[in-house]
Amino acid sequence: MPAMHNEAQSPAATVPVLTIDGPSGSGKGTISRMVAARLGWRYLDSGALYRAVGVAAGWADLDLDDHGALVRCTFDTEVGFRDDGRGEPRVLVNGTDATDELRTETAGAAASAIAAIPEVRAALKDRQRRFRQPPGLVADGRDMGTVIFPDAPFKVFLTASAEERAQRRYKQLNDKGVSVTLDGLLREILARDARDAQRAVAPLRPADDAVHIDTTGMDIDAVVEQVLALVKP
Ligand SMILES: Nc1ncnc2c1ncn2[C@@H]1O[C@H](COP(=O)(O)OP(=O)(O)OP(=O)(O)O)[C@@H](O)[C@H]1O
Numbered sequence: 100m101p102a103m104h105n106e107a108q109s110p111a112a113t114v115p116v117l118t119i120d121g122p123s124g125s126g127k128g129t130i131s132r133m134v135a136a137r138l139g140w141r142y143l144d145s146g147a148l149y150r151a152v153g154v155a156a157g158w159a160d161l162d163l164d165d166h167g168a169l170v171r172c173t174f175d176t177e178v179g180f181r182d183d184g185r186g187e188p189r190v191l192v193n194g195t196d197a198t199d200e201l202r203t204e205t206a207g208a209a210a211s212a213i214a215a216i217p218e219v220r221a222a223l224k225d226r227q228r229r230f231r232q233p234p235g236l237v238a239d240g241r242d243m244g245t246v247i248f249p250d251a252p253f254k255v256f257l258t259a260s261a262e263e264r265a266q267r268r269y270k271q272l273n274d275k276g277v278s279v280t281l282d283g284l285l286r287e288i289l290a291r292d293a294r295d296a297q298r299a300v301a302p303l304r305p306a307d308d309a310v311h312i313d314t315t316g317m318d319i320d321a322v323v324e325q326v327l328a329l330v331k332p
């Protein structure tokens with residue numbers, strides 16, 4: 100009976116997903132949040148999950164080479180998102196607001212190292228897929244279009260030159276009163292790009308069916324409009 104064939108598809112699979120993957124500082128988070136708000140869809144910051152595990156591992160004084168302990172830590176770490184309507188959602192790690200610690204380059208580097216462990220990625224898979232709820236989801240990360248939501252109807256791969264990404268991060272951190280050097284940030288960005296793109300499991304790469312948008316020299320609103328046009332032409 101034809102109806103039986105449809106039953107194989109889970110209800111979640113009918114919820115539309117827009118995936119936005121790309122390297123650090125390409126604007127994934129900023130653009131995803133704005134597009135999700137315009138569409139009235141949910142938002143998944145998948146990087147925050149890896150960062151949260153990194154931060155929790157730091158709190159527990161775990162060695163980044165102790166993969167067994169890091170995998171256990173992944174299962175034990177509860178991550179909550181609280182949107183107070185004032186920009187970036189707050190991220191709670193085991194009940195503690197860790198948003199500011201999560202956004203540091205140190206947390207980014209730890210997340211990138213932990214994210215190369217296949218069992219950590221496997222442990223976070225279902226947690227990410229559970230965000231797919233009506234009326235739709237915007238999901239940002241490195242493997243949203245390739246691994247987590249390969250059937251997403253809308254996929255974007257955002258890039259910008261490494262120099263521009265470092266400039267953006269420099270301004271972002273300066274505005275927060277964090278003292279950094281442009282050279283140091285550029286080195287960190289290039290190191291993170293290399294690790295994320297070269298790991299064996301779910302490396303950073305565009306899905307075959309992703310639309311590439313190079314945001315070098317583009318302002319935020321122009322990128323948002325270009326992405327929205329893909330979903331609502
Ligand atoms: N098109 C753009 N033009 C100028 N600045 C931008 C643009 N897109 C994002 N930015 C700024 O760049 C900074 C980094 O953006 P964002 O945090 O969204 O990047 P990301 O790709 O999510 O980074 P990460 O992967 O490290 O979390 C922010 O300060 C943001 O306002």
Ligand SMILES: Nc1ccn([C@H]2C[C@H](O)[C@@H](COP(=O)(O)O)O2)c(=O)n1
Nearest residue numbers: 145146147149210211214240241242
């Ligand atoms: N889907 C994802 C999301 C993130 N990571 C890893 C690699 C990143 O360097 C790190 C931090 O992510 P960010 O907050 O900068 O988006 O987490 C990943 O491997 N896969």
